[in-house]
Amino acid sequence: MSRRTAFVALFFVAAIALAAIAIGLPSARAQDMGPTVQWGGNEELGAFLVDGAGMTLYVFANDTPGVSNCSGDCLANWPALTVEAGSEPTLQPGLAGTLGTITRDDGAVQVTFNDMPLYYWINDMGPGDATGQNVNEVWFVVQPPTVAVGGNDELGPFLVGPDGMTLYLFTNDTAGVSACYDDCAVRWPPLLVPAGQQPTAGEGVTGALGVTERTDGTSQVTYNDMPLYYWIRDVVPGDATGQNVGEVWFVVSPEGTMMEGETSGDMGEESMGAMLDGNALVAERCTVCHTRDRIDAASKDQAGWEATVDRMIGHGAQLNADERAAVIAYLSSQ
Numbered sequence: 001m002s003r004r005t006a007f008v009a010l011f012f013v014a015a016i017a018l019a020a021i022a023i024g025l026p027s028a029r030a031q032d033m034g035p036t037v038q039w040g041g042n043e044e045l046g047a048f049l050v051d052g053a054g055m056t057l058y059v060f061a062n063d064t065p066g067v068s069n070c071s072g073d074c075l076a077n078w079p080a081l082t083v084e085a086g087s088e089p090t091l092q093p094g095l096a097g098t099l100g101t102i103t104r105d106d107g108a109v110q111v112t113f114n115d116m117p118l119y120y121w122i123n124d125m126g127p128g129d130a131t132g133q134n135v136n137e138v139w140f141v142v143q144p145p146t147v148a149v150g151g152n153d154e155l156g157p158f159l160v161g162p163d164g165m166t167l168y169l170f171t172n173d174t175a176g177v178s179a180c181y182d183d184c185a186v187r188w189p190p191l192l193v194p195a196g197q198q199p200t201a202g203e204g205v206t207g208a209l210g211v212t213e214r215t216d217g218t219s220q221v222t223y224n225d226m227p228l229y230y231w232i233r234d235v236v237p238g239d240a241t242g243q244n245v246g247e248v249w250f251v252v253s254p255e256g257t258m259m260e261g262e263t264s265g266d267m268g269e270e271s272m273g274a275m276l277d278g279n280a281l282v283a284e285r286c287t288v289c290h291t292r293d294r295i296d297a298a299s300k301d302q303a304g305w306e307a308t309v310d311r312m313i314g315h316g317a318q319l320n321a322d323e324r325a326a327v328i329a330y331l332s333s334q
């Protein structure tokens with residue numbers, strides 16, 4: 001499942017589950033179901049901020065930082081996102097931005113995002129609804145930047161998508177043109193924006209953002225003309241397990257250069273000539289998901305290894321046809 005399909009599927013599961021809750025408890029926004037503020041979205045607008053239950057959040061253009069100018073009828077239509085006095089709102093890990101609170105005249109504690117008070121729109125019925133967008137040209141969803149700066153201790157700062165997940169470039173791509181389709185695009189889901197939408201840059205993202213049209217008509221985000229991808233095995237923000245996979249996938253620095261660290265195995269210059277050394281290939285490519293022990297403990301004939309290696313490729317092992325053959329030959333000879 002691609003990240004996008006996964007997202008849409010998750011979205012519908014959540015929509016059904018929450019519709020049931022929302023009908024029974026219209027006033028109780030289920031804030032305890034997740035962080036106070038997290039990343040959600042819909043097909044039309046792409047990513048935007050939602051509450052813990054997936055309900056869309058808005059900012060009001062007539063507010064100023066730290067000050068709500070919405071009360072009375074306004075507040076009846078645009079209920080404030082609140083937390084109980086004394087409790088701290090929580091932000092989904094990896095989502096760039098700062099949450100805070102302000103105390104309203106009636107004592108309610110309203111949550112702010114980058115100092116702007118957050119509201120619901122009374123006409124949104126369930127997760128994914130964003131019918132308040134652009135109402136009176138003063139109400140807007142909050143769209144996280146398409147590309148932001150994230151990072152981890154090992155590699156330092158690097159580019160991440162709107163959900164905080166690590167982005168990669170593919171050295172087989174050419175300027176503005178993706179060479180990753182089919183199985184490749186399943187393992188390396190392209191970072192997409194909705195048709196007609198331009199990607200936006202978070203703080204510290206200084207390169208040129210653009211889009212390239214894929215053969216299926218979707219719009220993939222580019223950075224200095226390099227198409228950007230996620231890696232299906234990264235699970236949480238900060239994961240960069242795709243770094244250096246196959247020596248063609250790399251994490252991208254904020255400056256737009258490919259990063260040098262070698263998360264996925266040490267494949268220095270001297271081992272280049274031994275590319276098709278089956279032992280070296282197993283040591284590098286087959287230990288991404290589990291340890292070498294798991295392989296050494298198995299004893300199989302050639303047909304058995306062929307089936308296993310093909311299953312591993314299905315799981316995401318990165319081997320081209322020659323490398324596959326070298327690995328099978330090596331394993332069968334052990």
Ligand code: HEC
Pocket residue numbers: 282285286287288289290294295298308309311312315316317318319327331
């Ligand atoms: C992308 C992740 C991933 C990579 C890379 C990977 N594996 Fe696996 N491997 C798995 C998973 C998941 C399982 C357990 C499920 C299964 O057996 O299909 C597994 C199980 C195994 C097993 C135990 C099951 C059995 O059939 O004996 C062996 C042996 C194995 N892998 C060998 C390899 C070899 C050889 C490579 C390199 C060609 C490799 N793996 C690369 C994910 C991976």
